[in-house]
Amino acid sequence: MTNPVRNRLPAGLLVVAVTSLCSCSGSSVYVPTASVTQTGTFSDTDMRMMATAMYASLQKRLAAIAPTDSVKPPVVALVHLNNKTSEHIDTDAIADKLQIEMMKAGSLRFVDRSKLQEVSKEYDLGGSGMINPETAKKAGNVTGADFLLTGDIGSIVKSSGREQINFYRLSMRLVSVETDELVWADDFELKKSSTKGILDW
């Protein structure tokens, strides 16, 4: 006599196998950019959190040093954020996001110092006679910066058994060019824990 449970077992196993295999199949969908990415390492969510926190803090400080009713907001030159972590993090993306938010709010003006060589070449070209004198730009009108915005991102990674702790710290500073005074500084810290599975290898 056949056992009905035994007869149904293969079919049941097949369903389970197919379901698990379907869950393994690749797919690609749009997800909201604000959705949280949970990883043990640096992620887009961390980048957004850091830029948002720095924006809020800097905006608050600017109310004191450059009131919103001032005709011309102060000019800031953004200096490359140093990456002192052990991950390939695009620190310029954090600075870029902060810069865009500040410009949207109209509280700061920015000058780009990363393309000065190219700008200088353009001036040289203007003086070479090749460029229409009416459209050629004259040297000597580059806007000077009132402040330098700079910072570092560092990390400490500690592993103990299956657990790994990743600690990230972004610190940013606004320095007055005229007086070298530190007019604003703040930091943002993140601590992430990840655990390896017992069987992970």
Place this chain on the structure above:
Amino acid sequence: MSFRIAPVAVLSAVLAVVPCTGRADPPPRGSPFSEWFKSVQVKSGPSSGELPHTLDGAVSGYLDGRVADAEAVVKSLATEKPKDESYPLYQLTLGSISLCQGDYQAVQRSLTAALERMGAKLSTTATGLAFINAETKRPYRGFPYEKMLAHTYLGLAFMQQSRSEDARIEFAQAREAQRGSAAGQEDDFATGHFLEGLNFLHRKEYNDAQVSFRKVTELHKEWPLGWFALCRASDLAHDAGEAGEAWSHYEALAPAGARLARDGSTPCVLFLVESGRGPHRWASGHDAQGARDPKAGASNSNDNSKVDLTLAEWKPTDSPEIRVSIACSDTAKVEAPKLDDLYFQASTSGGIVGEATRKLVGGLIHSFFSGDKSSKDGSKNNDKNKDQSKDQNKDDENVDLRSWGTTPGALHLAAVPVPAVPTTIETTCSDKSGNNIESLRRVMRFLRGQPFERAPIVYERIPPNAASRAGG
């Protein structure tokens, strides 16, 4: 039971393999040394016969000096089989070969691909499905020392391309990948610390350079170059106390004729020389040649109801110890001392307990499915099928001995004073008894020395068992 699980298991395993992400990189750029290395390898290697189209074939070809042939085999394996469970090994091997040829952008491509695959977190489902397979058929995840070495080579490749920021990150990851215990240090890979310190010097981050070189001197108190580097970093960091102490150690250890000037002005070239064959894994109960001992494990292998718990252990490979000396024409030879022995860095992820647990769980799951299959076959009687099943099972139950076959056994480092004009340099190797191995004498022309902080780094590979291959 009429249900056949094997095809499902095979399908599951294929789907479980993590997909490889593509990268678009600029075309490779050769280094000035690449042609020289190629010519040396063509001269030293056997010239006839095609290499087998397998990883083992490519590795043995590479170790015999047939670098171009090995590269062709591994390149085609990496291209044709990107979803192969051993894919990271193809890329690691390709990375070694590219480093040997001085093609640093290719090193970057290969090692990044390997590390991505080895470091990708497997989902619970993928892990579960992988355990249905025999050990040797699971995705290759690499060992900590392999990751450490791959990150170090990546760092070196970045350094050679003047990408010091990326190099710094790779050296830091190398430290994180291997937290050794052999020498009682948190991380005891002196070559990595030295290269990291040098990279800090390039970045003018002198305090960080001091920290790295201090670790080197703690690990190798008798190595003069470590003290010299610490002295330079300390001088540049305006730390007169530490610089003075490091200089006095250097003066005591380095022979007067081969000393570099304290202000770092002596032009020199740094040589990073690999020798021997790296640590290998052998199954316990098997002989040193890696052949399966018929008495050990065979009974388990042939019995489907039992789980073969044979584990693997690390053993140094046989290769005579080689001393490496480097000399500029008409000057005293400089010994390139052994800075790191990779055998002592080798360890298994999760230790012996982790390996045993994975073995037990994997074995139980695997034998459950295999057992099902054999009982079904057994009911149908035929002995022929049963024997085939046993043979198949024997293969499947082999201990996973895969590891990076082109890993060196030891790393040597030396700074050789070389004039700032085109100069000829000779490297010679000798065996344990001090006899020169003529086949390994190499001559490099047109090398120019630079002050220590900007000294060029020459990477060189001495194949294993060179003395015996050269006829003793």
